Amino acid sequence: NAGVMQNPRHLVRRRGQEARLRCSPMKGHSHVYWYRQLPEEGLKFMVYLQKENIIDESGMPKERFSAEFPKEGPSILRIQQVVRGDSAAYFCASSPGTNSPLHFGNGTRLTVT
């Protein structure tokens, strides 16, 4: 009964490189959410996706960030040309979409050097 799986757990990138974060939702869950936690802060909503559709991306920075949840495979959060301010823990959550709280993965900690 695997939970939400995120990889990698830790990712180090130099400024200007690309970061790709992966998330496999729980079995049977078709709704995926990405959240970001900056140091000493709470989690901030970024984007909500269903299979092949972005439902709500109101929390995504307008540039450099993109997310997808293809028909097959994990959801991907992609950050292009990373900057030091992108250093944070990125959490993925999933739900079956009906009357159920979000289940979170253990996160990917991104460090930009």
Added chain:
Amino acid sequence: DQQVKQNSPSLSVQEGRISILNCDYTNSMFDYFLWYKKYPAEGPTFLISISSIKDKNEDGRFTVFLNKSAKHLSLHIVPSQPGDSAVYFCAASVGNFGNEKLTFGTGTRLTIIP
């Protein structure tokens, strides 16, 4: 603009006593509230929730109270156990059942003293 506020960054409680964690919100559109617990290097784990049509929800040692007029909710843990030591996040949503996007507070680190 912090719409969900947890004003106590940390709290220490003796084992066996009651732990009370507080949360205030400013957005009157919020109609579903949740508490999540987080251990270091792990993701948040859902603990308990309450809909705005209720003022109390209980699950074992955990009870959440909601005061809509004061825009305040609290989580009571009794009796507190060492395994309860974690960071607790209050979260709120507009929309049904809490599976819409959540607005989180900044968390309260609870330490249970044996």
